[in-house]
Amino acid sequence: MPFGDKLENQNPTLYLKSADRFIIDQDYDDSIVDEFDQREIFDLIRNINDPEHPLTLEQLHVVQPELITVENEKNNVHINFTPTIPHCSMATLIGLSIRVKLLRCLPARFKVQVEVTPGTHNAASQVNKQLADKERVAAALENSHLIKVINQCIENKKRG
Amino acid sequence: MENNDLDTTVLESLTKENDIYIGISKNFAKDVLLSQLKILDVIQKLQCLLLSESVPKRDMGVLILSTTLQNLEQHVLNAQELSVLSSYFIEKLKDHHQVASSALKGVLSLVLFNDEIPKESVIDLVSCIFQHITCQQQQQPHRYLIYEIFETVLKQHLNAVESMGIDFVYGVISSIDGERDPKNLIYLFSWLQRFLKTVKLGHLSEEMFDVLSCYFPVDFKAPPSNNTVAREDLAKGLGACLTATPDFGELAISLALEKLDSTLRIAKEDSLGLLRMGCKNFDYETYYKYSIELWSQIQKEIFSNSDIELRHYCLETLMEIIRKLSLGDEKNFENLIYDITDTLQGNLLPESKLFLQSFYILNSVAKASSSSSLIIIKKILPLLENTFKMATSHRASILNVVVELVKTTIQHEGNSHRIPEEISCCYNLFCQTINDPDQNLCVEGYKGLSAILSCIPHDALLVQLKNLSELLSASLPDKVKEAVLGYFYNIAKTYPEETRHLLENDVTPLDTISHVRYLESLDSIVMLPNFKVYVMEVNMKCSLNNIKGLKHLNELLTKNCDGSLVKILIEKDFLNSLMEQLQNHKTCLENNYLQAVRLLISAIVREQEAESQSEVYSLYSNRNFELQTVNVAALSGLIVPLRRGVFSDYSKIGYLLENLKISDEIFIKETCAEVIGNLLNKITDELVLEENLCHLSALCINCETEIKILLTSWISRALVTRNHPKASLWIDNMIAILEGNLEAAKGFKILLNDSNRSISKENFCEIMPLYKQKVFHYCINKFNETRENSEAHLNAVGYLLEDVSKIVLLSIFQKALRLILQIMERSQNYKVLKVILQRITDFIQNGEQVIEDNLDDILTRILKLTTFNASMSVRIAALRCLHQMVVSYKVYKLLPMKFMVIEQLGICVDDRKRLVRIEAMECRSSWFLLDAPI
Structure with missing residues (x-):
């Protein structure tokens, strides 16, 4: 456990994992262009691990497909995430993990915005501000302790 | 060296490090056997050593004498001699400790003379060891020797052991107490079982148990290099010793209960093993005495432990114990089972967390004995039925439990009349569920009916059968x-007459699709003799x-290939009917149909x-069908599976060639070429083959390219598989056609691919071992001769790579590398590229050095293929390959390439296909994490 030895949320509610995306014949047709969609972004971040529990963000409903917006032509991706409790001190860390994962995996053309779902966190505006500030994100990533924790969250133990 | 030449100097110069003394001993033994020497003479000859004051010399003397005795056969020495020798060795055991160790070898040889050696001598020898040799102070080999002596005495001189009585037991206990060497222990455990079973331990049984139980549970990790002794062997041996005699019963069970409570997995596993093994030798009363503790402990373990394997052990152990208990007093046993059911029945609600585990326990208890299964059925089944009727969810799970319990009981009772009525009542329950819309419930219903088949009334069964027959289609x-x-299978097996009658009288007309379904259903009973x-x-x-129907018949024959x-x-005489049927075809037929006909005829002729x-x-070969395609299909079906030496009608080759040349049908062309290949492979007369080959090569020069490719490829395959000297000539022909002809590369696919069965062992063709290796080497060398290969050449290499084995490819990877790199750079054939990328991924996965050695060259080519525009499968294969590198290779090897790869993958994550993007994203992520702190 990265911070302290007491769990903030000792008994989080667990949700079922959604099934893998169904692959249709169209997906194998090289001539059809597949646009980026909600589900694709969701698949990217659903397996990020929670910093506190050995569970994924999907299992805790921190990220949900409905809270993701993709505008392919405008090159915008907007993600709302929901901390499990309103005073969660990990919110910024979770937000950062999502940002870093998308930074590494999405094409550079996309502008990624990660924000707390409105009304789900006490310090939502502060967290949002931190996550939106490029300088602060870059500075955070240079903190060796922090980047270690983020890498642990992102590391995908299971393929697919 | 002859022993006649032995003099004092030679004998005195001998050392233990030198093997010469063994030769001398053998010679002595030979002389004694041939009666040229008496054992007394040997001792006299060794006088200078045996009587020496120096310990090493005395030691050497005793060693030579011992080894001599070891090499003697039975009956050579008489009782008197043996008695004297025994007394002598007793003295030597009391001598200096160095001499005593060598004397042990002699003692072992002496006790091996089972008939002649007097009982008293054996007792004296063993007693002397007990008194004068402190076993645990000896070195490991000597301790082993002492145990060997004990075992031999136990095996061959039981009367001596009996006369020694408790002294022998005491001696053995004190000797083995504290043994630590695993090799010695494994030997000890192997013979102590017999010791414990044959010797009365008397008041020493607790001491004996203590000496053994200190090893329990065996916590021993074998060093990786030494694979002679495994923990499992030791644990098994120890378990067998601890359960060898009923005297240990109480002690062993309390020990097992105590260790089962530990947190160590090995301790639990061994304790359960001990309880299981104990069922063989311990008394019923012992188990009964501890039954309450055993039950509560095992139950706790099953409910609380998350280790599936351990839970399985627990259930097995419980089953064995219950089986043991069932042999004792009936009333007591019933009470115990009632106790168990009372404890568990509260858990049998599907929402309960312990539902499944409770069911497993009940099922294991039911499996243990017939009476336990009857009690459980009577007590639990009505309860489950009620729960099932009331439940709104998990109904299939409850029904599954019912079915499993019923199965267990039926297995015990077979067809006997003791089957309780509770089971017959299940019939209605199962009948209701088979019509349920919930598939899982329906499946369980059928399983239940299968299980209680013997209890279903005959009339009801006939109705069931009727309904079933409708479901078949x-x-x-x-x-x-x-x-x-x-x-259906179970019914057909149990009631063949009724089923047969029903099937034969069922005349419901069916459309084609339903008919095929019906046939598929019948497949399930095709292996029943009736x-x-x-x-x-x-x-x-x-x-x-x-x-x-034709295709289905082919499938059926391939599935059940016992002939x-x-x-x-x-x-x-189905072949005749089929030929008649073929005669009726007047219009153009599908290739599928023709292939199916071909396969079916082949299958029949082959047997x-x-x-x-x-x-x-x-x-049939000269039948003339209206359609030329049918002619060729039938003929190929007849010729291909012929045994070697059967075919002699060479005029047919001309006929096939003629068809090959004039036909426009691709089926005819391919089939004719295949059949010609098959025939050439099977021709046994070299002259005939030569003649045919000459003719064919002349023909190849003038014909169309397409035919030329087909014919050359099949002829080459026919020759390479039989390792014919002309094969290389034909391969050269194939390579020559490649010039300026992209299609010709496909011929190389035919050359090594085994999926087309025309030239194969099952069709009695000659397939030499290692032919692929030879062809591959030959081709790669040939291709390497040319500096600049055309795309056709490169594709040909790709097709060869697909079918060649991994070891062969590895052996000449360096030679093939240049070609592989060229393919990756220039080829546009996605199939070939995919094959190569998959092979490289495979090599990376297995950590082959060849890729690592050429990492730079290969990696840059793979990177290029990640944006291969023409096929997404190539892009995906390339990305997987890159990902595999991160998994398999050391970080420092890849680090120099990291930024190049990440940059290139930045393009791939914006691929037009989502499946490619997923791979690219995962791959890029893993390259980012390559050297990242985690």
Whole structure:
């Protein structure tokens, strides 16, 4: 456990994992262009691990497909995430993990915005501000302790 | 060296490090055996050593004498001699400790003389060891020797052991107490079992148990290099010793209970093993005494432990214990089972967390004995039925529990009349569920019916059968179909007459699709002796009517390839009916149909002996069908599976060639070329082959390219597989055609690919071992001769790579590398590229050095292929390859390339296909994490 030895949320509610995306014949047709969609972004971040529990963000409903917006032509991706409790001190860390994962995996053309779902966190505006500030994100990533924790969250133990 | 030349100096110069003394001992033994020497003479000759004051010399003397005795056979020495020798060795055991160790060897040889050696001498020898040799102070080999002496005495001198009584037990206990060497222990455990069973331990049984139980549970990790002793062997041996005699019963069970409570997994595993093994030798009363503790402890373990394997052990152990208890007092046993059911019945609500585990326990208890299963059925089944009726969810799980319990009881009772009425009552329950819309429930219902088949009343069964026969042709979900067929199989097996009658009288007309479904359902009973012929008759009829039936028959024959089904076809003269049917075709036929006909004829002819094959061939080969395609299909079906030496009608080659040349049908062309290949492979007369080859090569020069490619490829395959000297010539031809002809590369696919069965062992062709290796080496060398290869050449290499084995490719990887790199750079053939990328991924996965050595060259080419525009499968294969590198290779090897790869993958994550993007994203992520702190 990265911070302290007491769990903030000792008994989080667990949700079922959604099934893998169904692959249709169209997906194998090289001539059809597949646009980026909600589900694709969701698949990217659903397996990020929670910093506190050995569970994924999907299992805790921190990220949900409905809270993701993709505008392919405008090159915008907007993600709302929901901390499990309103005073969660990990919110910024979770937000950062999502940002870093998308930074590494999405094409550079996309502008990624990660924000707390409105009304789900006490310090939502502060967290949002931190996550939106490029300088602060870059500075955070240079903190060796922090980047270690983020890498642990992102590391995908299971393929697919 | 002859022992006659032995003098004092030679003897005195001997050392233990030098093996010469063994030779001397052997010579002595030989002389004694040939009666040239007496044992007394040997001792006299060794006088200078045996009487020496120096310890090493005395030691050497005793060693030579011991080794001599070891090499003697039985009956050579008489009782008196042995008695004297024994007294002598007793003295030597009391001598200096160095001499005593060598004397042990002699003692072992002496006790091995089982008939002649007097009992008293054995007792004296053993007593002397007990008194004068402190076993645990000896070195490991000497301790082993002492145990060997004990074992031999136990095995061959039981009367001596009996007269020694408790002294022997005491001696053994004190000798083995504290043994630490695993090799010695494994030996000890192997013979102590017999010791414990034959010798009365008396008041020493607790001491003996203590000496052994200190090793329990065996916590021993064998060093990786030394694989002679495994923990499991030690644990097994120890377990067998601890349970060898009923005297240990109480001690062993308390020990097991104590260790079962520990947190160590090994301790739990061994304790359960001990309890299981104890069931063989311990008394029923012992188990009964501890039954309450045993039950509560095992139950706790099953409920609380998350280790599936351990839970399984617990259940097995519980079953063994209950089985043991069932042998004792009936009343007590019943009470115990009632206790168990009372404890568990509260858990049998599907919402309960312990539902499944409780069921497993009950099922294990039921499996243990017939009476326990009856009690459980009577007590639990009505309860479960009620729960099932009331439940709104998890109904299938409850029904599954019912079915499993019923199965267990039926297994115990068989067809006996003791089957309780509770089981018969289940019939209605199962009947209701088979019509339920919930598939899982339906499946369980059929499984239940299968289980209680013997209890279903006959009338009801006939109705069931009627309903089932309708389901055979119906479209059902896969799992329901499987359950229905399982039930149908069981009925057909148990009531063949009724089933047969019903099937034969069922005349419901069916459309083609339903008919095929019906045939597929019948497949489930085709191997039942009563139905074999019937099912085959139905299949034959159907296959003459439509192509689906024909295909199905082929599948059936491939699935059940023991030949018995084909025999039925032969007996019924199906080939004739099929030929008649073919005669009726007037219009153009699909290739599928023709292939199916070909396969079916081949399957029938293949099973026959040479003589019958020859008859069949002459009977049908000259039939003239209206359609040329049918002619070729039938002829190829007849020729391909012929045994070697049967075919002699060489005029047919001309006929095939003629067809090959003039036909426009691709089926005819391919088939004719295949058949010619098959024939050439099987020609045994070298001259005939030579003549045919000459003719064919002349023909190849003038014909069209397409035909030339087909013919050359098949002829080459025919020759390379039989390792013919002309093969290389034909491969050269193939390479020559490659010039300016992209299509020709496909010929190389034919050359090594085994998926087309025309030239294969099952069709009696000659397939030499290692032919692929030879062809591959030859081709790679040839291709390497040219500096700049055309794309056709490169594709040909790609096709060869697909079928060559990994070891062969690795052996000449350096030679092939240049070509592989060229393919990756220049080829546009996605199939070839995919094959190569998959092979490289495979090599990376297995950590082959060859890729690592050329990492730079290969990696840059793979990177280029990640944006291969023409095929997404190539892009995906390339990305997987890159990902595998991160998994398999050391970080420092890849680090120099990291930024180049990440940059390139930045393009791939914006690929137009989502499946490619997923791979690219994962791959890029893993490259980012390559050296990242985690």
